[in-house]
Amino acid sequence: MDLRNGFDIKRYIRSIPDYPKPGIMFRDITTLLSNLHGFRAAVDELVWPFLKDEIDYVAGIEARGFILGGAVAHTLGRGFIPIRKKGKLPSRVIGQDYALEYGVDTIEIHADAIGKGDHVLLIDDLIATGGTAGAAIDLLRKSGGEVVAAAFVIDLPDLGGAAKLKSKGVKVHTLVGFEGH
Numbered sequence: 001m002d003l004r005n006g007f008d009i010k011r012y013i014r015s016i017p018d019y020p021k022p023g024i025m026f027r028d029i030t031t032l033l034s035n036l037h038g039f040r041a042a043v044d045e046l047v048w049p050f051l052k053d054e055i056d057y058v059a060g061i062e063a064r065g066f067i068l069g070g071a072v073a074h075t076l077g078r079g080f081i082p083i084r085k086k087g088k089l090p091s092r093v094i095g096q097d098y099a100l101e102y103g104v105d106t107i108e109i110h111a112d113a114i115g116k117g118d119h120v121l122l123i124d125d126l127i128a129t130g131g132t133a134g135a136a137i138d139l140l141r142k143s144g145g146e147v148v149a150a151a152f153v154i155d156l157p158d159l160g161g162a163a164k165l166k167s168k169g170v171k172v173h174t175l176v177g178f179e180g181h
């Protein structure tokens, strides 16, 4: 048991084998978010290392990063910036491609969302290979932002994502880890 704020966050994460495809163990946070203590514990634990840091914005990655990132931004008393899949944001955007297992995907941010030198905290639910969060960091930097840190509820350390972000010079904060994929 790994108590966080007196709450066992890991116990409330549901694991679903072979979703969305065979061989993937999907770590489902909806069961954590729907628990009144679970949601609060997760947000509090994501936030506490950064209470004294200089942060101008919290950025969240679509879609589960919006739920957590919005709550983190509200808790810190900062604004929230969405990083979305290609074609979803209405105004002028900056994009960043990243490699998937098969093919390429693109994430986007509004071109005017961040000012030069603004300090940004990046939030998502889970880090696996670090492809998505790595692209988000590149995007935030391209927009002129300085990425203070990246925080996730779940780490899959065997996939090396947290190490990849650290090698990009970004602090990484995660709450629980699961072995394997």
Ligand code: AMP
Binding pocket: 024, 025, 026, 027, 028, 061, 062, 064, 124, 125, 126, 127, 128, 129, 130, 131, 132, 133, 161, 181
């Ligand atoms: P990656 O880019 O490989 O670090 O993958 C991270 C993104 O994919 C996050 O937005 C996650 O929500 C999602 N993801 C990857 N693997 C899993 C998994 N095993 N369970 C749930 N979500 C996952």
